[in-house]
Amino acid sequence: MKKLRCVKGMHDILPEDISKWHYIENSFRALVGRYRYEEIRTPILEPLDLFIRGIGETTDIVEKEMYAFSDKGNAQLALRPEGTASVIRAFLQNNLDSISTISKLYYIGPMFRRERPAKGRYRQFYQAGAELIGVEEPSADAEIIAMAVHFVETLGIENVTVQINSLGDEDTRPRYRQALVEYFSKLQDNLCTDCIRRLDTNPLRILDCKVTGCAKAGAEAPSVLDFLTRDSSQHFEKLQEYLSLYNISFNVAPGMVRGLDYYTRTIFEIQGAGELLGAQSTIVGGGRYNGLVKQLGGRETPTIGFAFGIERLLLLLGEGANHLKSNFAFVAGVGNGDVTRAIIVAEQLRRSGINVDVPYKQGSLRAQLKRADKSGAVVAIIAGEDEYCRNAVTLRNLKTGEQQEVHLDTLAEKIRELM
Ligand code: ATP
Ligand code: MG
Numbered sequence: 001m002k003k004l005r006c007v008k009g010m011h012d013i014l015p016e017d018i019s020k021w022h023y024i025e026n027s028f029r030a031l032v033g034r035y036r037y038e039e040i041r042t043p044i045l046e047p048l049d050l051f052i053r054g055i056g057e058t059t060d061i062v063e064k065e066m067y068a069f070s071d072k073g074n075a076q077l078a079l080r081p082e083g084t085a086s087v088i089r090a091f092l093q094n095n096l097d098s099i100s101t102i103s104k105l106y107y108i109g110p111m112f113r114r115e116r117p118a119k120g121r122y123r124q125f126y127q128a129g130a131e132l133i134g135v136e137e138p139s140a141d142a143e144i145i146a147m148a149v150h151f152v153e154t155l156g157i158e159n160v161t162v163q164i165n166s167l168g169d170e171d172t173r174p175r176y177r178q179a180l181v182e183y184f185s186k187l188q189d190n191l192c193t194d195c196i197r198r199l200d201t202n203p204l205r206i207l208d209c210k211v212t213g214c215a216k217a218g219a220e221a222p223s224v225l226d227f228l229t230r231d232s233s234q235h236f237e238k239l240q241e242y243l244s245l246y247n248i249s250f251n252v253a254p255g256m257v258r259g260l261d262y263y264t265r266t267i268f269e270i271q272g273a274g275e276l277l278g279a280q281s282t283i284v285g286g287g288r289y290n291g292l293v294k295q296l297g298g299r300e301t302p303t304i305g306f307a308f309g310i311e312r313l314l315l316l317l318g319e320g321a322n323h324l325k326s327n328f329a330f331v332a333g334v335g336n337g338d339v340t341r342a343i344i345v346a347e348q349l350r351r352s353g354i355n356v357d358v359p360y361k362q363g364s365l366r367a368q369l370k371r372a373d374k375s376g377a378v379v380a381i382i383a384g385e386d387e388y389c390r391n392a393v394t395l396r397n398l399k400t401g402e403q404q405e406v407h408l409d410t411l412a413e414k415i416r417e418l419m
Pocket of ligand 2: 259
């Protein structure tokens with residue numbers, strides 16, 4: 001029978017790679033914890049309407065990339081394509097604003113977008129993200145960006161650049177939109193069919209189009225920064241002052257708009273260097289979305305957040321994190337009743353906090369030691385009949401081949417020294 005395969009663009013994460021995932025997830029948890037963010041876990045499946053209302057009907061995600069379907073009861077559902085809309089839905093549904101005026105939340109989990117798979121671009125991918133809900137001040141924007149930058153630094157990833165921009169507020173949007181329509185209308189011959197349609201539906205999205213002709217046409221487009229209100233302008237300047245306080249270097253990128261409709265004021269990206277990422281250079285995307293809470297039925301609430309693509313971080317980590325696998329011991333037995341003794345010794349060691357493997361079935365010592373070595377164990381414990389009568393075992397360093405008899409009482413301690 002033909003073997004079944006997982007869905008195109010989706011991947012199994014195998015044990016040989018999982019230590020890197022744990023490393024990234026644990027580092028993220030530790031880092032955002034230091035800024036006092038707490039984890040929130042929301043369902044992977046949400047009402048389709050949440051994303052249509054939250055992300056915007058004319059965004060690429062909603063138009064083309066969403067896994068949406070009706071279930072057997074005809075409920076319109078979607079696999080979440082990103083985390084923010086779900087977090088805000090949960091924030092509202094659970095009245096988190098009644099507990100505290102400021103909510104600091106983070107999440108880690110799989111997201112789903114039906115994109116064309118490529119290096120660093122998958123149909124199920126993982127994001128880690130954080131949201132700071134309830135603070136209007138640019139100090140919040142700076143903290144969010146600083147946290148993202150510090151996280152990348154914690155992982156030892158170098159040569160990243162930080163791009164920031166401001167999309168202004170509700171006063172900016174219509175005026176900037178008008179300016180873009182005027183500008184791009186003259187360049188229609190150079191635009192792809194999607195972007196010609198976007199001229200009517202969502203001209204801002206043209207600046208986000210990756211098609212060469214559109215990118216070229218957009219290069220000389222009016223700058224959103226010329227359309228900022230005084231308040232938004234001051235917010236953006238203050239943010240830059242704070243970023244200097246955090247010692248973060250950044251570029252102002254007036255052409256950057258990001259792919260979601262909900263952004264207001266600050267948006268930012270962190271880009272990684274070169275070939276490791278293929279065509280996908282953005283590892284972190286984020287920004288302020290002051291309109292989203294209201295859009296989803298709550299009171300107007302200032303909010304800012306970011307999300308990382310974990311797979312893209314992994315591409316940049318390379319082999320560097322391989323040493324993170326945890327060490328373990330292997331208990332081999334010899335003679336009669338060998339597996340029994342192996343199980344007893346192994347269990348004693350596990351209770352002392354040591355990771356231990358056993359052979360499961362009887363076999364020659366040579367075969368068992370070979371297995372221990374091949375499995376990557378650091379030490380082997382030979383629980384032979386003679387030593388065992390003396391409440392002792394033989395401890396073998398699998399790297400050097402050195403052996404010594406060790407009393408069971410001090411065994412865990414001795415193993416720890418060798419690990
Ligand atoms: P891109 O421009 O690469 O499509 P995006 O603007 O759609 O990114 P966001 O929605 O802001 O990305 O998501 C934040 C991060 O999530 C991205 O910077 C990236 O690291 C990661 N990401 C987004 N889409 C994918 C995907 N299909 N596969 C893997 N990672 C992804
Ligand atoms: Mg995208």
